[in-house]
Structure formats: structure tokens, C-alpha cells
Amino acid sequence: MNISKWLDKKEAEGIDVSQIVLPDELANDTAPDETIFFKEIRPCGFLCTGSHPFSTVERFGHWYYSRGRDKEKGPHTTKPQWWIFTKDKELAMKTAAAHIEKD
Numbered sequence: 723m724n725i726s727k728w729l730d731k732k733e734a735e736g737i738d739v740s741q742i743v744l745p746d747e748l749a750n751d752t753a754p755d756e757t758i759f760f761k762e763i764r765p766c767g768f769l770c771t772g773s774h775p776f777s778t779v780e781r782f783g784h785w786y787y788s789r790g791r792d793k794e795k796g797p798h799t800t801k802p803q804w805w806i807f808t809k810d811k812e813l814a815m816k817t818a819a820a821h822i823e824k825d
Contacts, residue, residue: 725752726783729807739807754780754787759815761822765797772798777822779814786814790821 723731725748732739762776774797777790789805804821808814 723748724783725787726785729782729785741805742807752782754782756781758786758811759818761818763793763797763822770797773800775799775801775822777818779811779818781811784809786811788814788817790818792821792824 725744728744728748729739729742732742757778757780759777759779761778762774764770764774766772766774773791775791775793778788780787780789786808787805788808789803791799791803792801793799794801806814806817
């Protein structure tokens with residue numbers, strides 16, 4: 723089963739899937755159909771192994787997965803990852819942009 727079908731099934735069961743956690747086998751073994759948006763704040767260079775703030779929107783079938791990590795002071799972040807699943811592309815894009823553009 724792919725992510726889109728799994729989300730459809732959960733939604734049909736009456737579950738709010740906007741903040742659902744994917745099963746490990748789906749999350750780790752499924753590549754998105756496309757990445758629509760990606761922005762990362764990485765001023766320390768590509769060899770740095772720290773956690774950097776980022777926002778991305780990926781499409782899985784007719785579902786959009788907007789996720790990322792918010793900024794903190796300095797180049798790295800310890801904030802937990804945020805995410806939202808939605809069928810609304812505009813909402814996914816606005817959410818990703820709002821998170822990465824926060825001060």
C-alpha cells in the first residue's frame with residue numbers, strides 16, 4: 723500500500739490525518755511523486771552535520787506532505803519537526819513558507 727492509499731483509508735475511517743504519524747515501513751520505503759518546495763537555512767556549509775531549519779512540500783498521489791523544522795537563534799535547531807498532510811496544495815505551500823520565513 724502506498725502513502726496516498728493509506729491516508730485515504732484512514733480518512734475513510736473518520737481519522738483526522740492532518741497530523742498522523744506514518745507507519746515506519748511507509749515513511750522509510752516510499753519516495754514522493756515530486757518535491758514541490760524545499761528551502762533550508764544552512765549558513766555553516768554542506769559538510770555540517772547539525773540539524774538545520776528547513777521546510778519542504780512533497781506530493782504523494784493527491785496528498786501533500788508539508789514538513790520541516792523551525793529556526794532558533796544560531797545556525798542549528800533543536801526544535802521538533804512539524805508536519806501536516808493535506809489534499810490542499812495551496813495550504814501545504816503556505817504552511818511551509820510561513821514556517822521557514824518566521825523570525
